[in-house]
Amino acid sequence: MTDQTRIPPADGSDITATVRARMTFPDGTSPDLIDHYEYGAGKSVAAHLDRIPRRFRTARTSLLHRSQAPDLIRVWATDPAAETLILGGGVGTGKTYAAAATALDYLTERLARRLDGNPHFAWWSVASLLDALRPASPNCEGIWRVVKSAPLLVLDDLAHVRVTDWASERIWMLVNERAEKQLRQVVTTNVTWDDLTDTWGASVMDRLREGAVVADFTGKSLRKPWLR
Numbered sequence: 001m002t003d004q005t006r007i008p009p010a011d012g013s014d015i016t017a018t019v020r021a022r023m024t025f026p027d028g029t030s031p032d033l034i035d036h037y038e039y040g041a042g043k044s045v046a047a048h049l050d051r052i053p054r055r056f057r058t059a060r061t062s063l064l065h066r067s068q069a070p071d072l073i074r075v076w077a078t079d080p081a082a083e084t085l086i087l088g089g090g091v092g093t094g095k096t097y098a099a100a101a102t103a104l105d106y107l108t109e110r111l112a113r114r115l116d117g118n119p120h121f122a123w124w125s126v127a128s129l130l131d132a133l134r135p136a137s138p139n140c141e142g143i144w145r146v147v148k149s150a151p152l153l154v155l156d157d158l159a160h161v162r163v164t165d166w167a168s169e170r171i172w173m174l175v176n177e178r179a180e181k182q183l184r185q186v187v188t189t190n191v192t193w194d195d196l197t198d199t200w201g202a203s204v205m206d207r208l209r210e211g212a213v214v215a216d217f218t219g220k221s222l223r224k225p226w227l228r
Contacts, residue, residue: 010057012045015108019045022112041111044120048107051123056100064101068094069215073102076213083179084208085186088193089217095188098217099154102186106152121152129155130167148177151184158189159199171200175207 019041064070076085087095
C-alpha cells in the first residue's frame with residue numbers, strides 16, 4: 001500500500017511541522033501568542049492521533065494508492081458542500097487507511113488556519129460507538145455530544161453490527177442532526193448500498209447520500225496473506 005521507505009513518524013511530528021510552517025500571523029503578533037498556537041498544535045495532533053487505531057496513525061493522503069481513489073478524496077476535501085465521503089469496497093482494500101489519512105489532512109488544514117474546534121475530528125467504529133452510547137456506559141452523554149458536534153466524524157465499518165431498533169434510531173438521530181448542522185463525515189463500509197439500506201433504513205442512507213462523494217475501492221486486498 002505504501003513505499004516503506006516513506007512511512008512518516010507515528011508520533012505525527014511531520015504533521016506538527018507542516019502545521020507550524022503553514023501558520024500565518026498578522027505583523028506585530030506577540031511571540032508568546034505564536035508560541036501558544038504552535039504548542040497547542042502539537043498537543044492537538046497528539047490527542048487526535050490517539051483517537052485513530054495505532055496501525056493507521058502513519059496514514060497520509062500523499063501515500064494513497066490509485067486504487068484508494070485519491071482523486072475523489074481530494075474532490076471531497078476541497079468541496080465544503082460535500083458533507084459526506086463514503087469509502088466503499090471489499091475487505092482489506094484500504095478504506096480505513098484512507099479514512100485516517102483524510103482525517104489527518106483535515107486536522108492539518110484546520111490547525112494551520114487556527115480554526116476553533118475541540119475535537120477537530122472524532123473517530124469511532126460503528127459497533128464501538130453504539131456500545132459506548134448505551135445508557136449504562138460511562139460518559140455516554142459526553143460521547144453523544146461530541147459525535148453530534150465534531151467538525152468531522154469518521155464512522156468506520158458501517159453495518160458491522162447486529163442492528164436493534166435502539167441502534168437504528170441512534171444512527172438516524174446522529175446523521176440527521178449532523179446533516180442539519182451541515183457537518184462533515186467520512187464513512188467506510190464493505191457492504192453494498194442496498195444492504196446498508198436494508199440494515200439501517202432508507203431515511204438514514206438518504207441523509208448520508210445527500211451531496212455525498214462516493215469512492216468505490218475496487219482493488220485487491222492489500223493485507224498480507226496468512227503465513228502457512
